[in-house]
Amino acid sequence: MVWMAWILTYAIRYSLLPEPQPVIWFGPEVILVLAVQAVVFWWTGLYKGLWRFASLPDLWNIVRAGISGALLIAITLFLYNRLATVPRAVLLIYPAALVVLLGAPRLAYRFWKDSRLDLFQTSPSQRVLVIGAGRAGEALVRDLKRENRYRVVGFVDDNPQLRGAKLHGIPVLGMLDKLPEIASEVAAGMLLIAMPSSTNALMRKVVELCESTGLPFRTVPRLDDVVSGRSQFNELKEVAIEDLLGRDPVTLDxxxxxxxxxxxxxxxxxxxxxxxxxxxxxxxxxxxxxxxxxxxxxxxxxxxxxxxxxxxxxxxxxxxxxxxxxxxxxxxxxxxxxxxxxxxxxxxxxxxxxxxxxxxxxxxxxxxxxxxxxxxxxxxxxxxxxxxxxxxxxxxxxxxxxxxxxxxxxxxxxxxxxxxxxxxxxxxVLDSAGSVVPLFRDQIRAGGPVTVTHPEITRYxxxxxxxxxxxxxxxxxxxxxxxxxxxMGEPIRIRDLAEQMIRLTGKVPGRDIQIIYTGLRPGEKLFExxxxxxxxxxxxxxxxxxxxxxxxxxxxxxxxxxxxxxxxxxxxxxxxxxxxxxxxLPDFAWRETDEPTVVAFARNK
Incomplete structure (x- = not known):
């Protein structure tokens, strides 16, 4: 491509002369150009790039290599023959021609790799609607396009400036509040939440809207989970109760x-x-x-x-x-x-x-x-x-x-x-040993009922x-x-916690899984x-x-x-x-219920 860009640039320049001159296809000058440009390619790491994942950073690297190569070629040929045989226009046109010749095949190859599986796909892709048109949503769509299991039909985002915009050719269809209507209009089969840095209040709102559609939904992991190694970036997972009830991250020193x-x-x-x-x-x-x-x-x-x-x-x-x-x-x-x-x-x-x-x-x-x-x-x-x-x-x-x-x-x-x-x-503490979250999870897995001590009991x-x-x-x-x-923000009603965990499993509280109230246990407060x-x-x-x-x-x-x-x-x-x-503790009030807990064991017959 370097040879072709150099010769092509000469041909274009000579074709503009009143009397066209023959182009020297090979010679000492061309050898010097190839050698200098090869060193620049090695220095910029262009030989290590993977065409399959060619993107804007690779294109910028090609531009950098083309401009740097043209400057070094000019210096080398000046030392060789004082640029006696090199028109100045060649040195200006050559980097642009080289960028086109190096960039076009890479982008064409990636486009072919990203789209060729569609020709052989036997089962239809699942139509998905992505919630969040930010960086996480854009990266998620790029990954989904490679897999071809999902077909992204649109984005939903609350940023009014994105209304009508397109990411990777996929339109932003509307605001979050219109999610049920938009999902129905585009015949979405699944909702994907791409908002890893959202607040818990916003996440709860999004999940409520997703539940109102009746469609299955998944989410990408939070940034803290990715950094700590608990999840991989763009890994689709079910929404966990920690995503809704865990508080917003606290910045520490x-x-x-x-x-x-x-x-x-x-x-x-x-x-x-x-x-x-x-x-x-x-x-x-x-x-x-x-x-x-x-x-x-x-x-x-x-x-x-x-x-x-x-x-x-x-x-x-x-x-x-x-x-x-x-x-x-x-x-x-x-x-x-x-x-x-x-x-x-x-x-x-x-x-x-x-x-x-x-x-x-x-x-x-x-x-x-x-x-x-x-x-x-x-x-x-x-x-x-x-x-x-x-x-x-x-x-x-x-x-x-x-x-x-x-x-x-x-x-x-x-x-x-x-x-x-x-x-x-x-x-x-969410999901600690003996806490209410694993208890509710086991009860829901067993088909219920979920036991709550009091309808108004709250906890941080x-x-x-x-x-x-x-x-x-x-x-x-x-x-x-x-x-x-x-x-710790606002306390959470345990009843709301139970209902939310039931809904996250795709079931309806009170219909599929019953919630029963057992009364406050000895020593238990309504609020902390x-x-x-x-x-x-x-x-x-x-x-x-x-x-x-x-x-x-x-x-x-x-x-x-x-x-x-x-x-x-x-x-x-x-x-x-x-x-x-x-x-x-003179204020501590002893209760009549402060009696030893009796545990009975039944012998197997």
Whole structure:
């Protein structure tokens, strides 16, 4: 093509002369042109381009190679013969001719490859309507054209400037509100949502419109899922409840977070649980020098170890089976590992189950926290983060009360220790073990009914990665003794959650899957709170993170009551435990339903 462009340019130039001159088809001058242009092609990487995927960047590369080649050819021929035999117009026309000769075959080949399968296609393509005419929608259409399983018949987008425009020859047909009418007019068989950066409120609106059409719909994954490796770009998947109820992404100061963890020795208690395991992944990703995991469940410890060793083979891992409430275990662990940062995620969290298990709730949630905190204080840990819950605010359950005791101890110990003790509160975590989302999913898969405790019960929701990122941010923000909580937006009605999950499976609530209301369980609230009125919460340097002021308590009384609680746990004296809790939490109201949960086992005949 270089030879053809050079000779063709000469022929055009000589044809304009009054007396046409013969074109020299080959000679030293042509050899120099070929050599110089070959070097330029190698420098620009043109030889490595794949014609099958030729696009605008490849065309720009050809233009760059043509212009650069013409300049170097001019310099080379000037040094060779002072451009005695080269008309100046040739050097101007040659790059344009070369761009055409190199670009046209590539684009023609790609067009042929993209369209040739249509000639041999035996089954008709499914007509699809793409929601979102942005970059994601454009990239999705390009991929779909290669597969030929789908035929994109149009776009729907709320941008008024795109109305009537075309992407890859496919028109933008209208606004989102007109989706049902447009889908019917174009006889679409499927809807594809290409809005990976949309807000959750917008996503809920889009899904409602898709459901009103009665057509199946899919979505491309969110950008966070692509970056984290949980999904592939332009992978079509069903809309998950996390896409609708997870909150909008929170921007974090990753530079500060890395400075607080990179090169540090980190200990995570309860590292095999939903929150603990995600914390381990985040810590490994941020470059901790070593990671120690204390976990009571052998299987959970095995699972997270296999994952971490596969994904971060260079990370120094220390896996320990043990109970965080065992003082001897903690003492040996802290002495061996000498952690600099501790994340205490080990806890019981199931509200109704713990309502009748007062001793175990206090032992594992409150006294074990004291054991870990005391060990952190003795061994000079830089920072300890307690993973708490919104149920510790004005607690009405045994679980909430036990977590509130843990908060009180860490807050008051912070003023007497060099270790920074920080508490992080958040609401329900989507898809965590024992949460309502997997329960509803199993009930829907079994054909129902879906059980909701109360038609008006509401909860805050956040995703597991977001919860863990908040914990990491709080570890950097905290100076000691604080309680941090995230601005979690508006609470979600559990009834709406159940109905949405049913609809996402293509079924109709109340017709295909029944929803029954079982009544509030022992210790359960209709709504949750993130702060106590006396905590005087205020904003921090992060727009989405709030700070609660600690409520101080006499250290002697606190340690005395924890000592009595320890003895009561040893003696299995739940009445004494009640007195200890009432002394430390005078507003906590005991209920008549706070009785042990009776579990009956039936022997197989």
């Amino acid at each position: 990753w530079t500060a977070i890395r400075s607080g963890l990179t090169g540090k020795r980190v200990l995570v208690t309860g590292g095999g649980g939903s929150i603990g395991s995600e914390l381990c992944r985040q810590v490994a990703r941020l470059g901790a020098s070593s990671l120690t995991i204390l976990e009571l469940s052998e299987f959970n410890l095995y699972k997270i170890e296999q994952e971490l060793r596969a994904n971060w083979p260079d990370l120094l891992l220390d896996m320990r089976i043990g109970n965080a409430g065992d003082a001897a275990t903690c003492e040996r662990l802290f002495a061996d590992v000498r952690p600099q940062v501790v994340f205490h995620a080990a806890a019981y969290k199931h509200v109704p189950l713990l309502q009748g298990q007062l001793r175990e709730a206090v032992r594992n949630n409150a006294l074990a926290t004291r054991t870990v905190a005391d060990a952190a204080d003795r061994h000079g840990v830089e920072c300890m983060v307690l993973i708490s819950t919104d149920k510790a605010v004005n607690p009405t359950s045994v679980m909430g009360a036990s977590k509130r005791l843990a908060e009180i101890y860490c807050q008051n110990l912070a003023s007497r220790s060099r270790t920074r003790f920080i508490t992080v509160r958040f609401g329900n 929701f956040m995703t597991i990665p977001e919860a863990c990122q908040l914990i990491l941010q709080a570890e950097v923000l905290g100076e000691g003794g604080e309680i941090f909580a995230l601005d 709170e993130l702060f106590h009125p006396l905590e005087n919460y205020r904003s921090t340097s992060h727009a989405k993170i709030f700070l609660a002021q600690p409520r101080s308590m006499g250290w002697e009384m606190l340690t005395a009551q924890f000592g009595r609680a320890t003895q009561a746990v040893h003696d299995f004296d739940e009445e004494a435990l009640r007195r200890c809790i009432s002394s430390l």
